[in-house]
Amino acid sequence: MSAKGLLIDYQWCTGCHSCEVACQMEHGLPPDQHGIVVNQVGPWQLPDGSWQFDNIPSPTRQCDLCAARTAKAELPTCVHHCQAKCMRYGDLEELAANLATSPHQVLFSL
Amino acid sequence: MAEHIEQHDFDSVTTNDDMKSNSYKSGQDALNFEANGKSFGLVEHAHPWRYEQDGLTVTRGSAWSGPGCHDGCGVLMYSDADGHLVKVEGDPENPYNQGRLCVRCIAVPEAITNPSRLRYPMKRERADRGKDKWQRISWDEAYDLIYQNFQRFKEESGAESVLFCQGTGRDIAQYITRLMYSFGSPHYVLNISGMSCYAPRVTACFATTGSFWLGDYSQEFADRYDNPEWHRPERIVVWGNNPLVSNSDGLYGHWVVDCMRLGSELIVVDPKCTWLASRARQFLQIRPGTDGALALGMINVIIAEDLWDHDFVDKWCYGFDELKEAVSAYTPEAVAEITWLEADEIVQAARDLAQAESAILQWGVAIDMTKETIPASQALLALFEITGNIEKPGAMIAPPTLLYYGGGWGGEWLPEGQDQKRCGYDKYPLVGQAFIMSQTDEMISQLETDQPYRLRGAWIETTNFLACTSPDPERELAAYNNLEFIACVDLFMTPTIMALGDVVLPALMYPERDGLRVGDGAQRGETINKAIETETEGRSDMQICLELGRRFNPEAWPWNDVQEMFDDILKPSGFDFKSMREVAPAYIPFEYHKHEKGMLRLDGKPGFNTPTGRLELWSSFLSNLGLNPLPEFFEPSPGPKSTPELFKDYPLILTTGARPWGYFHSEHRQFPHLRALHPEPVMEMNQHTADKYGVSDGEWAWVENDRGKCKRIVKVNQGVMDGVVSADHAWWHPEGSPDNLYDLWDLAVGNLLAFDPGKAGFGCTYKSTLCRVRPLEKEDN
Numbered sequence: 001m002s003a004k005g006l007l008i009d010y011q012w013c014t015g016c017h018s019c020e021v022a023c024q025m026e027h028g029l030p031p032d033q034h035g036i037v038v039n040q041v042g043p044w045q046l047p048d049g050s051w052q053f054d055n056i057p058s059p060t061r062q063c064d065l066c067a068a069r070t071a072k073a074e075l076p077t078c079v080h081h082c083q084a085k086c087m088r089y090g091d092l093e094e095l096a097a098n099l100a101t102s103p104h105q106v107l108f109s110l
Numbered sequence: 111m112a113e114h115i116e117q118h119d120f121d122s123v124t125t126n127d128d129m130k131s132n133s134y135k136s137g138q139d140a141l142n143f144e145a146n147g148k149s150f151g152l153v154e155h156a157h158p159w160r161y162e163q164d165g166l167t168v169t170r171g172s173a174w175s176g177p178g179c180h181d182g183c184g185v186l187m188y189s190d191a192d193g194h195l196v197k198v199e200g201d202p203e204n205p206y207n208q209g210r211l212c213v214r215c216i217a218v219p220e221a222i223t224n225p226s227r228l229r230y231p232m233k234r235e236r237a238d239r240g241k242d243k244w245q246r247i248s249w250d251e252a253y254d255l256i257y258q259n260f261q262r263f264k265e266e267s268g269a270e271s272v273l274f275c276q277g278t279g280r281d282i283a284q285y286i287t288r289l290m291y292s293f294g295s296p297h298y299v300l301n302i303s304g305m306s307c308y309a310p311r312v313t314a315c316f317a318t319t320g321s322f323w324l325g326d327y328s329q330e331f332a333d334r335y336d337n338p339e340w341h342r343p344e345r346i347v348v349w350g351n352n353p354l355v356s357n358s359d360g361l362y363g364h365w366v367v368d369c370m371r372l373g374s375e376l377i378v379v380d381p382k383c384t385w386l387a388s389r390a391r392q393f394l395q396i397r398p399g400t401d402g403a404l405a406l407g408m409i410n411v412i413i414a415e416d417l418w419d420h421d422f423v424d425k426w427c428y429g430f431d432e433l434k435e436a437v438s439a440y441t442p443e444a445v446a447e448i449t450w451l452e453a454d455e456i457v458q459a460a461r462d463l464a465q466a467e468s469a470i471l472q473w474g475v476a477i478d479m480t481k482e483t484i485p486a487s488q489a490l491l492a493l494f495e496i497t498g499n500i501e502k503p504g505a506m507i508a509p510p511t512l513l514y515y516g517g518g519w520g521g522e523w524l525p526e527g528q529d530q531k532r533c534g535y536d537k538y539p540l541v542g543q544a545f546i547m548s549q550t551d552e553m554i555s556q557l558e559t560d561q562p563y564r565l566r567g568a569w570i571e572t573t574n575f576l577a578c579t580s581p582d583p584e585r586e587l588a589a590y591n592n593l594e595f596i597a598c599v600d601l602f603m604t605p606t607i608m609a610l611g612d613v614v615l616p617a618l619m620y621p622e623r624d625g626l627r628v629g630d631g632a633q634r635g636e637t638i639n640k641a642i643e644t645e646t647e648g649r650s651d652m653q654i655c656l657e658l659g660r661r662f663n664p665e666a667w668p669w670n671d672v673q674e675m676f677d678d679i680l681k682p683s684g685f686d687f688k689s690m691r692e693v694a695p696a697y698i699p700f701e702y703h704k705h706e707k708g709m710l711r712l713d714g715k716p717g718f719n720t721p722t723g724r725l726e727l728w729s730s731f732l733s734n735l736g737l738n739p740l741p742e743f744f745e746p747s748p749g750p751k752s753t754p755e756l757f758k759d760y761p762l763i764l765t766t767g768a769r770p771w772g773y774f775h776s777e778h779r780q781f782p783h784l785r786a787l788h789p790e791p792v793m794e795m796n797q798h799t800a801d802k803y804g805v806s807d808g809e810w811a812w813v814e815n816d817r818g819k820c821k822r823i824v825k826v827n828q829g830v831m832d833g834v835v836s837a838d839h840a841w842w843h844p845e846g847s848p849d850n851l852y853d854l855w856d857l858a859v860g861n862l863l864a865f866d867p868g869k870a871g872f873g874c875t876y877k878s879t880l881c882r883v884r885p886l887e888k889e890d891n
């Protein structure tokens with residue numbers, strides 16, 4: 001089986017924390033530990049008047065890519081619940097091919 | 111888990127969007143349910159409403175109060191052989207949320223097992239209000255106490271001496287109103303100054319157009335975004351709300367993001383740069399409380415530049431010339447002065463909206479919480495009417511109705527003449543007569559003065575108003591303390607119950623009980639399904655109302671159990687509880703352009719359900735009530751321009767009530783994974799404002815004005831307009847001491863607010879008043 005990962009299109013990540021809490025509940029993690037954490041960058045205004053405001057989720061070493069779920073052909077719970085539908089789970093190679101399609105994406109090899 | 115997920119080829123890339131499209135075979139297959147001659151749109155379910163999977167029992171259902179919000183997302187509740195709720199997941203088959211959930215429903219299992227839940231009925235001596243001197247009692251004793259007290263008040267002073275209070279109500283509201291009406295009381299009470307949540311917008315819409323208007327995010331169709339009749343809105347004007355977090359009025363906030371991904375572009379009007387604002391085509395950073403002026407200015411531009419929809423206005427609007435006259439003074443320059451925007455921003459927004467093929471007005475409580483909210487609502491609405499954004503795909507639509515909920519359920523049981531005893535019935539006819547609620551600010555005065563008659567008891571269900579909606583908790587507490595007997599129903603002990611309750615009944619959370627999810631926003635047929643037995647002695651709100659209602663008025667509550675009651679409620683839909691549970695969600699047939707087809711008026715003629723049959727830019731209804739028939743702008747007061755003296759001492763504008771992700775108003779503070787997301791109350795301001803007043807990011811500080819103060823942690827947010835402070839609302843510390851009402855007095859932002867409604871009895875100052883900030887001193891800690 002080829003290596004898997006998570007692709008996050010942070011152009012659309014709203015910072016809703018659903019991935020974080022779904023991961024904690026699924027894995028029985030306490031509130032101060034995470035399998036994935038959302039980092040907020042901004043808001044601040046840029047010289048051209050536009051705004052910097054991104055949310056960039058990062059999986060941690062505690063992410064097991066929801067092995068128990070994916071073994072049953074279920075989606076990782078973060079992907080399942082992502083409110084902006086901006087997370088993808090799959091083969092690293094295929095995900096990497098998606099990187100080129102639009103800016104502001106990040107790929108995690110896990 | 112549903113079959114379609116098992117069908118996935120997991121060697122390929124998968125998002126929950128792929129999961130969604132697999133479940134929408136229904137779009138093509140056009141699954142239908144025929145009931146009462148109507149054909150309901152359905153989705154295909156891979157399983158019955160309850161099934162076994164991997165050793166767990168899965169119960170499909172809908173999430174409504176509580177703990178939750180207004181939305182009623184589709185959920186799959188997983189329970190084990192011991193009957194424990196193991197997890198809650200979003201139901202991918204449900205077109206509403208399409209498998210997604212916000213953090214609140216994801217964390218529901220830790221709500222169910224929370225050690226601080228109310229577990230059994232309790233009573234307390236009236237002299238001990240405010241003290242933790244509760245005594246456990248049986249349900250029978252609790253019901254006896256409530257029955258005896260309320261019945262005595264009714265016999266001695268009339269049923270109008272008892273108040274019936276709800277908060278957001280959600281699926282519980284209808285049972286409270288039936289209890290109230292069948293008891294004989296007209297006091298439908300919200301405990302919010304100027305009824306300033308949803309009610310003003312609904313009232314302004316009905317008064318001027320005969321309907322309510324929702325943004326069309328395809329929510330009327332079972333096949334959602336794939337429905338061929340639907341087009342994505344070209345423009346979504348997110349006006350004074352952050353729907354991604356608030357999910358209010360039946361809107362699943364992330365539909366806005368779905369539409370953006372389909373090409374919708376936004377105009378955002380807000381004092382703070384929200385995430386949506388950062389992705390908007392235009393972000394209008396507006397002074398709080400001046401939205402009405404902006405709308406009038408945009409109308410001015412649209413008329414001056416001849417950008418209005420002539421065909422639509424000529425055919426369907428009434429009073430265009432009067433509107434034109436009313437906006438003539440609101441030139442872009444004049445409006446720039448009022449709103450602190452640039453004149454060309456206003457012109458650009460007006461042109462952009464007018465030229466869009468379709469546009470949604472995504473409005474929220476910031477408009478309700480404008481002091482003169484009715485004329486402000488009229489202004490916003492008029493903007494979307496003269497641009498023809500009515501009853502077409504991707505614009506504003508009149509939602510079809512499955513069950514009629516107006517004024518609650520059971521109104522026919524209110525004895526004749528009782529309605530006139532509502533607080534504020536004569537003073538504020540738009541509230542007491544049109545919206546048929548007791549006007550909160552008048553009710554508070556009545557509690558204090560016994561005029562025009564004495565109030566003696568209260569039923570408080572689904573509301574923690576002292577910590578949440580009260581604009582002056584000290585005054586409200588004193589006013590309510592005049593009542594001789596107060597009964598409360600809730601999931602947790604709250605500051606309100608600790609301060610005021612004489613009897614408290616424990617309620618159940620949604621996975622522990624059955625219910626209906628029909629109303630709010632676009633109606634659809636869904637049921638709330640019990641997944642587990644409760645480990646408390648709690649009973650569902652529906653059961654409590656039924657059991658008490660039977661004691662007060664058995665004729666009005668003829669049902670043996672809640673399921674019989676649900677069957678009866680659902681009868682007009684053609685479903686009963688069990689048939690709806692199996693097929694839910696059921697979508698009501700929906701059509702666009704209903705005004706052209708005679709589907710909006712009671713007499714079946716084309717047009718709108720108003721005296722003129724048109725959308726009334728000049729309102730006959732408001733004129734008849736002695737109110738201005740046209741939209742109008744009033745300076746927010748207190749405010750920099752209306753109270754300049756006060757502004758010298760309190761030079762910052764305070765806006766309250768922005769929602770954090772994990773909380774629904776005063777709920778959810780007890781659940782560790784949600785609390786960790788936002789552990790303490792904050793007030794946001796930009797660095798410049800923080801520096802100017804000597805407060806620092808991450809540190810506690812006071813926010814105060816001439817009325818009072820409260821503590822907040824300063825959070826520097828460069829997205830907040832300079833000179834504006836945005837403070838959290840609805841805070842208390844469930845882990846704190848009951849003796850000081852769980853730190854209520856330190857934390858209530860209501861300390862700075864007032865019972866101060868607008869002219870029509872609607873509107874308040876929660877979203878714009880004045881304040882200053884200063885660091886906490888040593889002795890404050």
Ligand code: SF4
Binds near residue numbers: 019024066076077
């Ligand atoms: S894939 Fe599973 S384990 Fe990894 S971050 Fe997502 S939810 Fe957590």
Ligand code: SF4
Binds near residue numbers: 019078085
């Ligand atoms: S669930 Fe999705 S939208 Fe929400 S924070 Fe995580 S990645 Fe972002």
Ligand code: SF4
Binds near residue numbers: 178182207210212215
């Ligand atoms: S929006 Fe959140 S709290 Fe509300 S029903 Fe949906 S998941 Fe539950």
